[in-house]
Amino acid sequence: MVENKYWQRNMYILTFGNFIAGVGFSMVVPFLSLYINTLHHFNTTQLSFWSGITYSITFLVSAAVSPMWGKLADRKGRKLIILRASLGMAIVIGCMSIVTNVYELLVLRALQGIFSGYISNSNTLIATTAPSHQVGKALGTLTTGTVTGNLLGPLLGGAIAQMFGYRLPFLITGILLLSAFFLCLFFVKEDFVPVKKGKELSFGQLYHKLSEPKIIIGMCITTLVIQTANNSINPIISLYVHQLMHGQGKVAFISGLVTAMPGIPSALLASRLGALGDRIGTKKVLIAGLIFATIVYIPQAFVTNVWQLMILRFLVGISNAALLPQVQTILAKESPHEISGRIFGYNQSFMYVGNFLGPLLGSLVSGLLGYSMVFLSTAFLELFNLVFVQRVTHKNQ
Numbered sequence: 001m002v003e004n005k006y007w008q009r010n011m012y013i014l015t016f017g018n019f020i021a022g023v024g025f026s027m028v029v030p031f032l033s034l035y036i037n038t039l040h041h042f043n044t045t046q047l048s049f050w051s052g053i054t055y056s057i058t059f060l061v062s063a064a065v066s067p068m069w070g071k072l073a074d075r076k077g078r079k080l081i082i083l084r085a086s087l088g089m090a091i092v093i094g095c096m097s098i099v100t101n102v103y104e105l106l107v108l109r110a111l112q113g114i115f116s117g118y119i120s121n122s123n124t125l126i127a128t129t130a131p132s133h134q135v136g137k138a139l140g141t142l143t144t145g146t147v148t149g150n151l152l153g154p155l156l157g158g159a160i161a162q163m164f165g166y167r168l169p170f171l172i173t174g175i176l177l178l179s180a181f182f183l184c185l186f187f188v189k190e191d192f193v194p195v196k197k198g199k200e201l202s203f204g205q206l207y208h209k210l211s212e213p214k215i216i217i218g219m220c221i222t223t224l225v226i227q228t229a230n231n232s233i234n235p236i237i238s239l240y241v242h243q244l245m246h247g248q249g250k251v252a253f254i255s256g257l258v259t260a261m262p263g264i265p266s267a268l269l270a271s272r273l274g275a276l277g278d279r280i281g282t283k284k285v286l287i288a289g290l291i292f293a294t295i296v297y298i299p300q301a302f303v304t305n306v307w308q309l310m311i312l313r314f315l316v317g318i319s320n321a322a323l324l325p326q327v328q329t330i331l332a333k334e335s336p337h338e339i340s341g342r343i344f345g346y347n348q349s350f351m352y353v354g355n356f357l358g359p360l361l362g363s364l365v366s367g368l369l370g371y372s373m374v375f376l377s378t379a380f381l382e383l384f385n386l387v388f389v390q391r392v393t394h395k396n397q
Contacts, residue, residue, distance in 0.1 A: 006189040014122040015145035017180040022149020027157030035166040061113025063352035069117040070345020077192040078125035086181040088115030094174025097167040120348035127332035136329040140274025151263025218392030224350040229381040231358025262317035269321035289322025290386040297379035301372035
């Protein structure tokens, strides 16, 4: 690993960029269906169809192209890919404010997926330049930015849309991403030694270059399961709150609070737990997070009021802070510097697939077995992940 003397400044700038990227990906959640409904007179079935495909296409495209951007980052540098992603998303998301029909919005959401890679390449740049004994803390700090963006995105987007209409949030996000582009352009420094074109490793050669390929593949699968579990709750959380409140009171507002709960401890603790992993072992923190996640999901199926659910969702955020940052730290420690971009790109693809599969799983389980079973099936996923991680990480991290 080549330490960069600018790594701390890079970390803070990219943490802000990750925050903006998190906002950009999550801000449309509260009103995307409502925005689509203003573009045409859809019936309920048509609106559900267009909302689903418009929301999911970003993740599907991102999953497909992330390895390509990771490979290019290993050859051209991570900063260049970060600049491409921030500028591309700034233009694309800004243009969403002026669409006139759902087809234009769908194309722009797909382009948003093509211009993915900001977060994964930020992680790669910091993981390959920070001192080895501070990698966990550094990646935890980046995750704090992402989680905070994911937390505040729906709240900010919903509030701005309520006051000023659905188009303004897209324009504001585009402007913020443009600021992230210029901050990276002028202040992020990367001492990069490129891999020459034609000398990139094939997938088979890449696999054999890894000292522990089983761990790398295992961590990618772990990422997929973590994201599937985290997102399986999304389709039913407001409906579950509605059921617990018997349809009385400010259901939409309370649903927003319940949705936001996990993000608060995740933002506060991700960096600290990363630093703890640097001291006592990354694997230990990851295992503890999976055990805790399994435990806190089970009682969510049996709550009798919304306040119990809110407390348990807050505890879920503690477990989240111990999961993805630790996975990324393990990947950083097990990946040779010259191929780390591709490894993080593959991991990002698994993350996006989990983002896509989670809501489908939650919708399927709730439709067949009820809302409570979604939490129990999620607890089972976390338990499976716990056993899986223990099997693939046979050496201490």
